[in-house]
Amino acid sequence: MPPRSRRERPAKPALSREGIVATAVRLMDTDGLQRVTMRRLAQELDTGPASLYVYVRNTAELHAAVLDELLGAxxxxxxxxxxxxxxxxxxxxxxxxxxxxxxxxxxxxxxxxxxxxxxxxxxxxxxxxxxxxxxxxxxxxxxxxxxxxxxxxxxxxxxxxxxxxxxxxxxxxxxxxxxxxxxxxxxxxxxxxxxxxxxxxxxxxxxxxxxxxxxxxxxxxxxxxxx
Incomplete structure (x- = not known):
């Protein structure tokens, strides 16, 4: 089957800080926190790492946001x-x-x-x-x-x-x-x-x-x- 054109692919969900943190939490639960890097997260969200820096400045801030999310428990x-x-x-x-x-x-x-x-x-x-x-x-x-x-x-x-x-x-x-x-x-x-x-x-x-x-x-x- 020939690959679908970009126009035929489902639209990606819009990036948001909440969505990025939720994805990081999911990755942490399956792969461990050490694997939750900006590059790995970008790959999971099908985007480039530069896109994530609009919402999260660096890995340290990402981990702090993940911690805050889990503190809800x-x-x-x-x-x-x-x-x-x-x-x-x-x-x-x-x-x-x-x-x-x-x-x-x-x-x-x-x-x-x-x-x-x-x-x-x-x-x-x-x-x-x-x-x-x-x-x-x-x-x-x-x-x-x-x-x-x-x-x-x-x-x-x-x-x-x-x-x-x-x-x-x-x-x-x-x-x-x-x-x-x-x-x-x-x-x-x-x-x-x-x-x-x-x-x-x-x-x-x-x-x-x-x-x-x-x-x-x-x-x-x-x-x-x-x-």
């Missing part, structure tokens, strides 16, 4: 619920962590991505509202959410890297065994706490870490730590 309902404000704040942070854990490549990119879309702003608003509800001074809350999100993001990124490495489970088992069998003569504190150092589930340890940071944000004045 973060459960923000605890911010509007009742109950202890700390527990509800941890629930939101845990949901954010779970979203990143579901997309390993995105978790690593989120360490440096700078989203500025609606979903990211909604997340920040929810966190700030809960900190305000708990009586955290505004200046401490403003710095505190950065630390809370950094911890959640780093946790997800670390797990995503470790999960993809061959031999990661063997390395983890070797570390656990070394800690649990440490000599009381040469490493008395390790021997005393060896089992407890590796106790608890991942979610339990994450929630505890969030509570530590929340309490620190509440009780640590910015003014008292100026050099």
């Amino acid at each position: 973060v459960d923000l309902r605890p911010a509007r619920a009742s109950g202890d404000w700390r527990d509800r704040l941890v629930d939101v942070l845990s949901s954010y962590t779970d979203v990143l854990l579901a997309h390993p490549g995105l978790a690593q990119s989120a360490l440096v991505a700078r989203p500025s879309g609606r979903n990211y702003l909604n997340l920040l608003e929810a966190l700030l509202a809960l900190l305000h509800e708990g009586g955290v001074p505004d200046d401490q809350a403003a710095w505190g959410i950065d630390l809370l999100l950094q911890t959640a993001t780093a946790t997800a990124a670390e797990h995503s890297v470790r999960r993809g490495e061959p031999g990661a489970e063997d390395e983890e088992s070797a570390l656990v065994e070394a800690l649990r069998t440490a000599s009381g003569r040469t490493h008395p504190r390790l021997a005393a706490l060896g089992s407890d150092l590796v106790s608890g589930t991942g979610p339990e340890r994450r929630r505890w870490a969030f509570h530590v940071l929340i309490n620190g944000t509440l009780h640590t004045s910015r003014r008292g730590n100026r050099s």
Whole structure:
């Protein structure tokens, strides 16, 4: 069959930022975030890379937009619920962590991505509202959410890297065994706490870490730590 002329081909959908980001999300889910480049995206959209730069300046901005799109899955309902404000704040942070854990490549990119879309702003608003509800001074809350999100993001990124490495489970088992069998003569504190150092589930340890940071944000004045 002879190839159809350009006039006979179906018209391509008009390019838009929303369509570009949606296509990038789909590619990420099938090929991984590392494959989501401007060139690969242009190929998928049957256009030239130069056409995409009208809507997205570079790959970093594209990844930030993808992150913002997926942040729509973060459960923000605890911010509007009742109950202890700390527990509800941890629930939101845990949901954010779970979203990143579901997309390993995105978790690593989120360490440096700078989203500025609606979903990211909604997340920040929810966190700030809960900190305000708990009586955290505004200046401490403003710095505190950065630390809370950094911890959640780093946790997800670390797990995503470790999960993809061959031999990661063997390395983890070797570390656990070394800690649990440490000599009381040469490493008395390790021997005393060896089992407890590796106790608890991942979610339990994450929630505890969030509570530590929340309490620190509440009780640590910015003014008292100026050099």
